Amino acid sequence: MNEWLGELLDKWRQQWRAWRVIMFAVLACLVGLNFVFHPHEPHFGYDKYTGFWAIFGLGVGLVMVIVMKKIIQPMIARDEDFYDR
Amino acid sequence: MIGNSFLHPSIAFLALALALPFFRGKGWNWLLLVPPILAIWSIFTVEPGMYGVLPYLDEGLILGRVDKLSIVFAQVFAIMSLIGMFYAMHVKDKAQHVSACLYVAGGFGCVFAGDLLTVFLFWELMSIGSTFLVFLNRTEESIHAGFRYFMYHTVGGLFLLAGLLLRYKALGTFAFVHTAPMGAQYYDWLILIGFCVNAAVVPLHAWLPDAYPRGTVTGSVFMCAYTTKTAVYVLCRGFAGWEVLAVAGTVMAVYGVLYACIENNARRILSYHIVSQVGYMVAGIGIGTAMTINGAVAHAYAHILYKGLLFMGAGCLLYAAGTQKLDELGGLVKRLPWVMVLYMIAALSISGMPVFNGFISKTMTIAGAAEAHRTWLAAGLEIAAVGTFVSVGIKLPYFAFWGRRPTYQGELRPIPWNMYVGMAIAGALCIAQGVYPRILYAYLPVAQEHMYTPWTVWHVLQAGLILGFSGLAFYFLRYVITPHKKLNLDFDYYYRLIGRWVLAVLCRPVAWIDDRWTEAYRAGGLRGLMAVAAGTVWFDKHGIDTVVDGTAYSVKDIGKVGAKVQSGRLQDYIALAAVLALCVFALVWYLG
Numbered sequence: 001m002n003e004w005l006g007e008l009l010d011k012w013r014q015q016w017r018a019w020r021v022i023m024f025a026v027l028a029c030l031v032g033l034n035f036v037f038h039p040h041e042p043h044f045g046y047d048k049y050t051g052f053w054a055i056f057g058l059g060v061g062l063v064m065v066i067v068m069k070k071i072i073q074p075m076i077a078r079d080e081d082f083y084d085r
Numbered sequence: 086m087i088g089n090s091f092l093h094p095s096i097a098f099l100a101l102a103l104a105l106p107f108f109r110g111k112g113w114n115w116l117l118l119v120p121p122i123l124a125i126w127s128i129f130t131v132e133p134g135m136y137g138v139l140p141y142l143d144e145g146l147i148l149g150r151v152d153k154l155s156i157v158f159a160q161v162f163a164i165m166s167l168i169g170m171f172y173a174m175h176v177k178d179k180a181q182h183v184s185a186c187l188y189v190a191g192g193f194g195c196v197f198a199g200d201l202l203t204v205f206l207f208w209e210l211m212s213i214g215s216t217f218l219v220f221l222n223r224t225e226e227s228i229h230a231g232f233r234y235f236m237y238h239t240v241g242g243l244f245l246l247a248g249l250l251l252r253y254k255a256l257g258t259f260a261f262v263h264t265a266p267m268g269a270q271y272y273d274w275l276i277l278i279g280f281c282v283n284a285a286v287v288p289l290h291a292w293l294p295d296a297y298p299r300g301t302v303t304g305s306v307f308m309c310a311y312t313t314k315t316a317v318y319v320l321c322r323g324f325a326g327w328e329v330l331a332v333a334g335t336v337m338a339v340y341g342v343l344y345a346c347i348e349n350n351a352r353r354i355l356s357y358h359i360v361s362q363v364g365y366m367v368a369g370i371g372i373g374t375a376m377t378i379n380g381a382v383a384h385a386y387a388h389i390l391y392k393g394l395l396f397m398g399a400g401c402l403l404y405a406a407g408t409q410k411l412d413e414l415g416g417l418v419k420r421l422p423w424v425m426v427l428y429m430i431a432a433l434s435i436s437g438m439p440v441f442n443g444f445i446s447k448t449m450t451i452a453g454a455a456e457a458h459r460t461w462l463a464a465g466l467e468i469a470a471v472g473t474f475v476s477v478g479i480k481l482p483y484f485a486f487w488g489r490r491p492t493y494q495g496e497l498r499p500i501p502w503n504m505y506v507g508m509a510i511a512g513a514l515c516i517a518q519g520v521y522p523r524i525l526y527a528y529l530p531v532a533q534e535h536m537y538t539p540w541t542v543w544h545v546l547q548a549g550l551i552l553g554f555s556g557l558a559f560y561f562l563r564y565v566i567t568p569h570k571k572l573n574l575d576f577d578y579y580y581r582l583i584g585r586w587v588l589a590v591l592c593r594p595v596a597w598i599d600d601r602w603t604e605a606y607r608a609g610g611l612r613g614l615m616a617v618a619a620g621t622v623w624f625d626k627h628g629i630d631t632v633v634d635g636t637a638y639s640v641k642d643i644g645k646v647g648a649k650v651q652s653g654r655l656q657d658y659i660a661l662a663a664v665l666a667l668c669v670f671a672l673v674w675y676l677g
Contacts, residue, residue, distance in 0.1 A: 006419040013416075023560070030549045053547050057552065057554030058558050060467075060471040060558075061559060062561065065559075073573065076573050079572065080570060083581070
């Protein structure tokens with residue numbers, strides 16, 4: 001069972017191009033559905049507009065990673081044995 | 086209402102901790118499952134009420150306050166103890182099991198405590214048990230981390246002790262009840278600080294990502310469940326509706342994900358996410374509406390299950406490959422497929438993906454914050470949700486199990502079956518609660534007019550949009566977010582600075598006095614001693630040889646015991662101090 005599942009997942013791993021297509025298709029579907037469904041009571045104001053949460057997820061994700069990895073980490077990163085020296 | 090039909094779960098864990106060292110041969114590891122099963126039985130059959138009041142000092146120690154809030158926490162504690170014990174069954178080192186039992190017993194004790202003194206006693210028991218779970222990893226790194234952890238929790242415990250004693254002086258009671266934020270006194274703040282240390286409220290949090298990644302593989306599974314959630318329980322009991330907690334919780338939620346984003350060590354990523362997830366609970370408690378308090382409790386319940394599973398998954402990586410650093414792992418999906426599947430159940434749960442239990446608890450807290458018109462706090466919690474999915478949901482599994490870099494080629498230690506059983510139970514519960522929220526909502530402590538309904542089209546779509554597009558952000562930045570072998574400075578930099586400063590202030594005068602004393606001793610004391618010695622020799626030669634010999638032998642024997650006890654290792658002293666404290670406690674109780 002272990003090997004069977006391992007082989008299957010490894011095969012999927014090599015088919016990453018197909019998974020990328022699936023991912024974009026799913027994201028497109030989600031945005032499509034967002035044109036139909038809206039929150040009953042928008043709490044944040046802008047969330048009544050279609051695509052708000054998509055932009056929120058993408059924007060926050062991009063900003064967080066870029067700021068933390070490119071700006072903050074170079075300032076606070078030390079060698080792993082920093083405290084042992 | 087005082088009854089005696091309640092088996093306090095701590096009793097079984099304490100009994101096992103006492104008995105375990107005496108078992109020989111094989112099969113004793115099955116006994117580990119007995120206290121958790123008794124605990125589960127006890128929690129599901131007990132009626133609310135007051136049980137077990139021990140007369141102590143002027144007041145009674147209330148050991149068994151059973152109400153809705155304590156039941157829901159004790160229930161998940163009991164289930165988690167069964168999961169954790171299954172996961173730890175293969176471990177031969179009995180000391181680890183004893184520590185875990187003491188630690189879990191402390192957790193139950195705090196949850197059922199009806200007064201602050203009882204809370205404090207079990208609070209310290211937890212602190213000792215968990216310190217040993219760090220020590221017993223038996224690496225130099227973990228022993229150092231264990232000392233720091235113990236020092237820090239001792240200071241936190243002292244805040245609690247000072248607060249409860251000053252409160253007793255002012256009010257004449259140890260009763261553990263809700264404190265209204267208006268009119269709070271300085272002693273209430275001291276107690277709050279003591280609780281906040283264990284809840285890992287930023288900036289008092291740095292002990293957590295310092296110690297948890299260095300605990301034993303199985304010990305950290307216990308630790309990630311009890312310390313912070315016991316703190317959430319006492320905050321919920323004593324400090325609901327405190328504005329400062331609402332803000333602090335949101336700061337924690339965001340702070341934790343920011344650090345997790347740049348971390349390389351798998352269990353440290355998860356540790357920062359404890360800070361973040363506990364932030365949701367603290368914020369919910371701070372906002373203090375029925376919905377946010379229920380959301381906080383539901384999230385604590387769900388969190389214990391999925392965080393336990395996350396630590397078990399990361400523990401499997403460490404157990405099998407011998408490392409938990411993401412830059413040394415990769416492509417393990419072929420060789421550890423079930424670990425990946427079970428880990429992903431927990432990862433999707435913590436991210437709040439529909440079908441998994443984070444979806445029904447996290448969204449409840451955020452919706453509660455928004456409905457209470459705390460828009461900025463709700464926005465902070467949504468930002469943290471994005472970061473959670475990026476780090477725990479994708480980054481960690483991507484760099485450990487997938488990734489297109491060279492894969493991990495080293496030996497893998499086979500993972501024992503019992504570890505899989507522990508993970509499977511946790512995974513099944515995560516999904517069951519996600520699909521049938523009622524099995525969790527039924528136990529929530531605060532009555533609500535309209536119970537929150539997570540399964541609406543909009544909630545599912547919203548979760549899909551946020552998670553899907555934060556996943557897209559990861560896809561765009563997968564080469565930027567690649568983890569590096571680095572140590573990221575956190576607030577513990579300042580703790581160490583304070584520690585060094587205190588040492589300098591205390592040690593210099595002591596060293597100075599010691600120097601002078603040594604000199605004086607050399608000049609006067611030694612000469613005097615020599616004279617006494619000469620006298621003694623004369624005395625010995627000229628008389629009562631037998632008496633002196635007898636005395637000498639007893640002194641030698643006492644000295645031997647003394648030397649043995651003074652091993653110079655702080656862990657032995659802590660254990661000895663704990664035993665002595667228990668003896669004194671028993672004596673006072675017996676004589677008083």
